[in-house]
Each structure stands twice: as C-alpha cells, then as structure tokens.
Amino acid sequence: MLTSIRMIPWLYRLLPMLLMTPLFLTAQESENLQRLREHSDEFRKDIIEVTDGVYLAIGYALANVIMIEGDDGLIIVDTTESVAAATEIKTEFDKITTKSVRAIIYTHSHPDHVGGASVFAGADNPEVYAHEKAHRENLPSTVGRGGRGGANQFGMQLADSERLNAGIGPKLVFGPQGQGYIAPTQTLDGERMTFEAAGIRVELVYAPGETDDQIYVWLPEKRVLMPGDNFYRAFPNIVAIRGVPLRRADHWYQSLAKMIAEQPAYLAPSHTRPIMGAAQVNTALTAYHDGIKSVYDQTIAGMNRGLRPDELVETVKLPPELAENPYLLEFYGTVPWAVRAIYAFHLGWFDGNATNLFPLSNADRAARLVTLAGGDSNVIEAAQAALQENEYQWAAELADYLLTNNPSQQDALRIKALALRAIGAQQISANARNWYITSAVALERAAD
Ligand SMILES: [Zn+2]
Known part of the structure; x- marks a missing residue:
C-alpha cells in the first residue's frame, strides 16, 4: 500500500500531515487485513x-x-x-x-x-x-x-x-x-x-x-x-x-x-x-x-x-460462541448489512423518525453545515485533524460536505481518498475492502 501511495504526486502536499498520522494500521486493522489475505488460501x-x-x-x-x-x-x-x-x-x-x-x-x-x-x-x-x-x-x-x-x-x-x-x-x-x-x-x-x-x-x-x-x-x-x-x-x-x-x-x-x-x-x-x-x-x-x-x-x-437501523447495528452482534466460528467470519457479508437488510425487508426504507420523512436535500444540508462550521477552510482543517486522529469515517463524512456542492474540491478529494484507503485497510469483508479501494482510486484520479 505504501508503494502505491508513493506513486501519487499530490500526496507530497499532504505529506507533513501524513507523517504525523499513524495511517498504516493499528494492531486490529492489520489483523483483519492478515485474515482476509490468509482467506485466499481457501481458493x-x-x-x-x-x-x-x-x-x-x-x-x-x-x-x-x-x-x-x-x-x-x-x-x-x-x-x-x-x-x-x-x-x-x-x-x-x-x-x-x-x-x-x-x-x-x-x-x-x-x-x-x-x-x-x-x-x-x-x-x-x-x-x-x-x-x-x-x-x-x-x-x-x-x-x-x-x-x-x-x-x-x-x-x-x-x-x-x-x-x-x-x-x-x-x-x-x-x-x-x-x-x-x-x-x-x-x-x-x-x-x-x-x-x-x-x-x-x-x-x-x-x-x-x-x-x-x-x-x-x-x-x-x-x-x-x-x-x-x-x-x-x-x-x-x-x-x-x-x-x-x-x-x-x-x-x-x-x-x-x-x-x-x-x-x-x-x-x-x-x-x-x-x-x-x-x-x-x-x-x-x-x-x-x-x-x-x-x-x-x-x-x-x-x-x-x-x-x-442505525441503533440496531450498534447492538446486534453474533453471540460470543459464534463470533469466531470459521464459517461465520465476515469475509463476504457483514452483520450490520444483514441487520439493515432485515429491517428494510420487514419495515421498508423509513426509520420512523419524522425528521426523515422529507429530509433536506444533500446539497442544502451540506451548504448549511459548511456555513455553520465557518466555511470550506475550517471543514478541511477539521477533516485533516480527523485523519491525523485515525477518525477516518468522520474525515470522509466531512469531505463529503464539501464535495456535495463542489465535486472537484481538491483537498476534499484527497482527504476522502486517504480516509477510504485507511478504512479499506481495516476491513475483513472483501466486498467492503474492494468497494473502499475502488472508490479511493476514482477519487485519486479525480484529484490528479
Ligand atoms: Zn455464487
């Protein structure tokens, strides 16, 4: 991964930030990556x-x-x-x-x-x-x-x-x-x-x-x-x-x-x-x-x-005696996705919260939140700080607020690409990993 990132010229602009960032795998992250890699032997x-x-x-x-x-x-x-x-x-x-x-x-x-x-x-x-x-x-x-x-x-x-x-x-x-x-x-x-x-x-x-x-x-x-x-x-x-x-x-x-x-x-x-x-x-x-x-x-x-659904995925887990069962490791599907699917099958798309019946458009919400945060540069600063603190999901979400109304915002593209690569490296699900890395590659191309 390090090698492929070195090949991206714009990365040097973010290098000082990266040097402060333990981006490359905590113990838990590397264990998932290792398990997914070992799973290849099955095939x-x-x-x-x-x-x-x-x-x-x-x-x-x-x-x-x-x-x-x-x-x-x-x-x-x-x-x-x-x-x-x-x-x-x-x-x-x-x-x-x-x-x-x-x-x-x-x-x-x-x-x-x-x-x-x-x-x-x-x-x-x-x-x-x-x-x-x-x-x-x-x-x-x-x-x-x-x-x-x-x-x-x-x-x-x-x-x-x-x-x-x-x-x-x-x-x-x-x-x-x-x-x-x-x-x-x-x-x-x-x-x-x-x-x-x-x-x-x-x-x-x-x-x-x-x-x-x-x-x-x-x-x-x-x-x-x-x-x-x-x-x-x-x-x-x-x-x-x-x-x-x-x-x-x-x-x-x-x-x-x-x-x-x-x-x-x-x-x-x-x-x-x-x-x-x-x-x-x-x-x-x-x-x-x-x-x-x-x-x-x-x-x-x-x-x-x-x-x-957002509450259910926090609480529904495989029971401890099954969580490490070799046939139930999340190499393909995941428990949270299953939970959302079961909810949607029985109760449909609406989560019951009246606020969500007719929500703001993404563009409107993003514009208001960026203004509330004090403008683009504040959001970028917060997203960079999130990267440094390994809060990759938050970094990606902050980048999305900028990209919603400006899809070619360069810093946001780069931050989101780094965040998705880091999240991808934590996945045990091949599906999730592939989706994150594929999306990151597209963002890297857009940022070139
Ligand atoms: Zn099949």
Whole structure:
C-alpha cells in the first residue's frame, strides 16, 4: 500500500500531515487485513475428491463446479461464470473420466453458476435442471445500477495485489456474459423433485435463501449435499451491496434447517471448500443456521422495541460462541448489512423518525453545515485533524460536505481518498475492502 501511495504526486502536499498520522494500521486493522489475505488460501486451485465419484473444482472462477460420476455418465452441478474457466475445469475432469454428461443442475440462476454450461454439455445434449423461478429474481431489463455493482463489490477494476480475494472465490472472471448459458429443460416448482441420471438418484429440494430460486442437491445414496449458495465459509450476504432485491434471512436459516435434517455426510458447496464427515458437516451447517437465526431474532426483537437501523447495528452482534466460528467470519457479508437488510425487508426504507420523512436535500444540508462550521477552510482543517486522529469515517463524512456542492474540491478529494484507503485497510469483508479501494482510486484520479 505504501508503494502505491508513493506513486501519487499530490500526496507530497499532504505529506507533513501524513507523517504525523499513524495511517498504516493499528494492531486490529492489520489483523483483519492478515485474515482476509490468509482467506485466499481457501481458493487455491484444486480438484478435490469429496467422496467416491464426487469431484469439486475450486479456484478456477468465483464459483465451484461439482462433477458426479455414475455408471454410464456424469452429472454436473453449477458451471462457473466463464467459458474459459469452465474449459480449464473440463480439461481436468477429462483426466478423471470422459463419460457423457447426462444432466446439468443449476443451484440457482446467478451468473457465476450458469455461465459455463455449454462447455460441459458439449454434444451430449444433457437435461438442464433448475428451479422454475430461475431468472425471475433478476433486475428488470430497464433497471440498471448506475455505475455501482459487481465491479465495485468484486474489485474488478483493481490490480490483483489490491484485491486479495472476492470473499467467496478468488475473483470474478467474467467473459462475455451468458456466453455458455443453456436454458433449463426441466424445472422444479414444488418442494422436492427426484430423478435418476447416470444411474444415480438425485433429489432437488427448494431452499430459498440467497435467492428465491435456490435449490439444494441431495444424493441420498452417497449422503452428499450440495447447498448452492446457502452455505459458504464466510458470513452470508443477506443482501449484496452491489445492489439486489432484498433477501429473506428467515427463509435462509429455515432452508439450512432442512439441509441439517437430511443428515449429510459430505457437503459440497458452490463456493469455498467441501466438508467431509457427518459430524463436521452437522457442526458447520448448525453454526451457519444459528448465526443467521441469531442475527435475525436479535434484529426483530430490537425492531419490536422501536430501535431504528442505525441503533440496531450498534447492538446486534453474533453471540460470543459464534463470533469466531470459521464459517461465520465476515469475509463476504457483514452483520450490520444483514441487520439493515432485515429491517428494510420487514419495515421498508423509513426509520420512523419524522425528521426523515422529507429530509433536506444533500446539497442544502451540506451548504448549511459548511456555513455553520465557518466555511470550506475550517471543514478541511477539521477533516485533516480527523485523519491525523485515525477518525477516518468522520474525515470522509466531512469531505463529503464539501464535495456535495463542489465535486472537484481538491483537498476534499484527497482527504476522502486517504480516509477510504485507511478504512479499506481495516476491513475483513472483501466486498467492503474492494468497494473502499475502488472508490479511493476514482477519487485519486479525480484529484490528479
Ligand atoms: Zn455464487
């Protein structure tokens, strides 16, 4: 980080201030950064034999591919977001077996699960299974994200050295979108669907959670469960900051309860590494269920007492016995984001404070506050002091008061960039880190 900042010429103007600033990591900050960096090991490239005839490819793309070998053919569960990554995985799978693919299953319709299907299908003409709601959750074609989105969340514009990882995968490796997608030929519209492919009995079970079209795949004879994106080794994104419709945390933990009841001996997720052994799987799924349920229950209890979102995020925490659970560390989603999502799902955007029904415009509020503070130079001085005192959030908020009415205010751009880099360096969530650093880079460019 120091090296990249040295390369920014304008930084020298702020150097005296920086020399007084312990900007580069307190003990807590460096621990988060170190843990996120170590989390990258979860995504080392591998073809893992989960159990007899079940193979999982990890580290080639954001999502995994699972291959199940039957007597006379193969079943593929999820296909990654990329034809190139899928081709690389297929080359590895071909070293194990070149049997025909009889079925492809999409655990849900997110692009990182459906984009490489044509590579596995080849000329085999397999059935393609998905929930009948597949693709209905996607944003209407008229709704865009206005420049925010997966690029910020996954750090797609960042150098590899800045990105570290994507929380649930090494990185998103989009090629042309939808290139390898094949539309489902068989859909589940009830609770459970059973079929046989390549001599293997397969059960697809409706499991709303991360999406409303989510299914888990259960192989009763092998006791292998594929949870899709309702389980991975990171606290979940109850709602992704890239901008998606609100998700149901209560449905999510209820779907986890259904998985636990199957008593799987192997868990082969679509992100992060598999878990082997009935006791280990039960422990992991139970922790995940309990963690989400606890956050949900605490949020609802707080809402019932009249707490607003900004108050709820101060009080709702994972219980101490779960806070350090390896499956609930906030490498991807975070508890405060989950709390805000649960509140918004049940009670909407309004926090109940009448002042917030028709607030001042940002421009009006910023102009009044800057005047109240005695003008631009006082606000800049206060923001610089905040940087020196490691109060990075306050520094960024002060800079915003100036930038609202003068988006090219140079000192404010620089201060905000430094503040966001410092906050980014404190994050354990890859999503948060990527968003902060991506925003800081844009501000640095604007300040050049
Ligand atoms: Zn996914």
